[in-house]
Amino acid sequence: MKFNKIFLILFIFCINFITLAEEIDQNQLKKLAQIAKKEKKVVLNFDKVDIKILTYFVSTLTGKNIIYPPDLKGEVTLISNEPLSIEQVWDLYTTILKSRNYDIVEKKGYFEIVPSNIRNSVPPITEKLVGSSELATFVYKVEKADIIQVANILRGLKSQQGLIFNYNPAKLIIITDTKNNIENLKQLISLIENLSEEEEIKIFKIRYSKSDEVATALNNLFADYGKKDISYKIVNLSSNNTIIVKAPKEIIKDVEAIINTIDIPIQGENLNYRRFWTVKLKNSKAEDIADVLNKVLENIQMIQYQVSSQEAKQTQETTEGKTEVSTSQNQSMPEKKIITQPVYQKNEKPKIIAEKTTNILVIYANKAEYEAIKDLISDLDKPKKQVLVTALIAEVSEKALREIGVRWQILGSSGGATFRGGLSSQDFYNLIGTGNFVSGILTQSGKTVSISGNNLFFPDLLFLLSLLESGTGFNIISSPKILTLDNAEALINVSQVTPFASSLKFDVNGNPIINYDYKEVGLKLKVTPHISDNNILMELHQETNEVIGYEKPQIGQISYVVPITSKREINTSIMVENGKTIILGGLVSKKTIDTMEGVPILSDIPVVGNLFKYKSNELNKTNLFVFLTPFIINSPEDIAKITEEHQKILEQLKKAEKSKEGN
Template sequence: MSSKPSRCVVLFTLLAVAGCTSSPGKDFFTETIDSLHAKTSPLRAGYSGPAAVTSASNAAQRFNGAQYQGTGQFVSSGAPVTKVTGDGSGKFELNLVNAPIADAAKAVLGDALHLNYIVDPRVQGTVTLQTSQPVSQDALVDILQSALAVNAAGITSRGGTYQIVPLSEIMASTPPVSVPSTSPSGPGVKVQVLQLQFIAADEMKTILEPITRQGSVLRVDSTRNIITVAGSDSDLNAIREAVSVFDVDWMRGMSVALHPLKTSKPEAVAAELDSIFGTKEGPGAKLIQFIPNDRLNSVLVITSRPAYLARAATWINKLDRLAETNESQLFVYQIQNRPAKELASVLSSVLGTTVKTEGQSGGSNVSPDQTPIAMQSDGVTPAPLTGPSPSLPQQDNEAPAHATVVADVENNALLIQTTARDYQRIEQILTKVDVLPTQVMLEAVIAEVTLNDDLKYGLRWFFENGGTKVSVTDVAKAAAAATLPGFNWSYATDNIQVTLSALSKITDVNVISAPTIMALNNQKAILQVGDQVPILTQQSQDTGNGSAPIINSVQMKDTGVILTVTPRINNAGRVMLDIQQEVSNVTKTDSSDIDSPTIQQRKIQTRVLVNDGESLALGGLIQQNNSVDRSQVPILGDIPIFGNAFKQKNDTIRRTELIIFIRPHVVRDINEAREVTDEFRGKISLQTPIQKRRGGTKLQQDLKRLAY
């Protein structure tokens, strides 16, 4: 056996061992030579070379050189491509480096998951997939789909086969559409329909587009508030998670407050708050909203920061208070004691304005039962609110600007359009004039006294010359005589019943009327008992047609007993009475051929002053009626000349005088009104009917209503 082959085997063995144990810093060739030197003996001195012929043992120790073939590559190309390996528990490790997409698909879809797949030839590129620890099948698919997305490719499923196609062709392959609860499992792009609960679909799209893959949001349905998205399972999971973060009941997180305004307009306050908080442009944009509410005259505050509510409330109160001096608004003053038109007229007089009523030039924009008062007009400066009455509160000299007052007659109220500051000043005036008015209860007796021989000079002479024991006092007879000829005296008496009883003993007394009237201070009270009589006022006929009918114009005239009294009370408790009394009778017209009755009138009109509770007697209207009564003996009275002996003629002259007794009772409040009513009720017997009697000396039945 030759020793050369043996030495070669030994050499390569040594080289292999040396290669495994080579020290750092030395190349493979150097390490091999060093190893050979360590195993051979050094040459002896005087060695001149090998002998020409050597023995077999020497041949075994001879070294003829060594050779090692290198790779010729001096840059590392990385670790070699390996397959996906499983650990037997359903988890896998990936170690794909620069693997073509087709190889990666085979390793993941084919070898690991055992799925049928197709790779579109248009999909090119390499992927590197490595995991540091085993991952599940779902994670394995997600890793592959993420790597494919980098290469503009994706996985879609059709008929149980998965296709790797360009992303632009994904939707053309009609991926499955579902809702999250029924989404199919497995790799590939899927389409899901998400139903939003609280957030608007358009707003959700705006949120998703920056944080998802381009084209992930396919469609937005604002009507049904749904959004359609597409992507892999991991993409869809991320989208659903984002939706769950933002699709919440935002109203539960919002803080809301409603602030009513006293003087300001909601639109103006909301605009000022927008500027203060910078809701349009600034750091507070969309963090807080101010919504004006005209119906409630308030501002609605909506904010995502609860702390902003207190700040907003502070500013709203400040702005509302500042606007009291110049913000016009509508106030309603409910009148308590006076008519709306009357109080409006008084207010306009105090403020130096005019009252506009329906039908005046320029028209009116209010209903007929409402009277507007123009507080200021062009070219006219209203008088200051300081009124002439000393009882009114002192005001400054500034008049209300552009204030308007409307008298609501239907509801007896005043509608005042002005600022809050001016309304406070106007309200002070109204509270002074809108007070409970003083009332006067007027007890009157209208009687007709027949003037006989004892009274032939009239009742005035009778009272002045002591014809009765009744105490009377002359009051203002000169003024009465100058005002009304024929009505020339007035007396104050203590007791009406006693006076009438005294007169009834010497003559006939006819009580025409005995009214009791309750009248407001400075208000006219009218009592009328009688008839309306038609009076012919005009006749006309067509002169061109003799047979034309005659057209008569008729006017109705009030007759009977008409009493009109206007009481005026002063601070001393005395009552001034404006009295107008009319007693009229209807008689046949004998003085002309006019077919119309004649009205006989006795009328009194005067003004007197009397103390509270004192009776006043007014008289002096004397009327004389002349009548002729003729009678005869039948047949004999008709004989000429001698018939006069059987005839009788009586000329009767009847003179009467009208006398009026009035007693006022001042009623200042409800308690006094109740007392007067109880007193009057006690004087009248409600159990016995009142019997009216006219004429005669027995006056008791006529005076049952006047139990003084």
């Protein structure tokens, strides 16, 4: 028996395999069907199998000879959620034939498939529906609910060309419909099967709106129920514009009231009826646009418009005890007065909700409000330009800095940049030596490339090549690139995670346990570009952390190491031309290198060994600089072209660096 069960699993797998084969080995199919026949149960999982193959399989499984006409053709997708008996498979097969306008007639020693006499009363099922929605057949075994009641509900919700059959003896529901609708009907059956006494299922036929829009609106409005562990389910059947709701009875009443408010016709010129609308965003995040629109609606309390105020003026003057006779002249030219009148009360304003998963805005408003909001959305949801920021982070010696043609400026502590008309070498080194941040714009020209009609220079890396080739002190640490939207922040993080001992405690045996926190040490640079014509205003936030020493706290006989770090940061804004290079500097690193040389063996002799040793301390001073080049991106082709040019120069830099190391 166990051996047969293994073959039954193999048989189910082989059914999936043979549906994809162009030629079927009938002997193999017959063998597999015979194995299932011995088990007397089979799980059907046919995917786009030819109906003739299905006929041969059923014939072998049931032992019945079947003759089919030449015009019997088409593919069948047939899935069952539970194993079926051989008799149930036969009943299912005959049902599929009926759905395709065929009957099966028993004759002496065989069964014959013939065209149905009720062809005109049963809608023919074609291979594909409008929109290429493929048909499939699904068999569901009803466990808890009344099968007749379930079948009647499903018949009211099938698509126009779908068919629902119920096989009462085995409590089987046979659904032939589009795959999408079958999935929805399966959800509905599951809802019915698992319905509790406190819950209710209600079907709403949407008449004037789109069911998918109403379902999205309901899911957003009732999202808080899910947070409160209140179970509810909303199923959208777009094929017949219907919504199915399963929820506690008190919530069903709320849903019905909302749908009645939403699903109403717009009556002529009366624009006061509020309903739900949906807008799919193309270029922006729904939550961002919703936040902007809700803030606008929050601030708008009243509008102003001009009306004729002759009577209002007379009323005002009468109230003040004055009487004035109106003349034909002042009647023909009435004065106008600005009258402020509220458009809506605070609790009556339009509502806008963001659906994050689909990036859709759900708007509850009347026609006039919706049109105004939609126009504003069109203005906000425009394609945004992008900025490609290329960075090169390098350690540069003082000698190399002198050879770079840069117009330097000092970055003030308040965040602004103070131009000094250029700094002398002495002033420059004095500034960075005292820990000031500086920036500059590279003035040397380089290669010119035409991108989107603009001639862009690529100077940021060309001069570095000469430094490497000449052996000048220069070391590339990192060369990241980052693409960001206009007005959106981007982060460049070149750091390493360093453990910091945070506390020390002892276990029950007196053994020390040191707890560590892990912090990033290195350089972080936040860049927010703002495009203005062919210039880019760069908002920069630079933060540098460096380990400058170590402490060794001691508790009793236990000591541990704690790194000491320095942190410096600055906020500034710099205007730079598209494709020009900004240089940020001011991080000076001082490292003391201890070296010892000695004569082998002799230098290890205590006391006397010091005569054979040589110790030296060398102070190594480096300056860390960041070279930033922003490029305005108008199309994907721009990115490819810029990246290609930078890749060429980077390859040259790497070759030069390797050559320098080789020497």
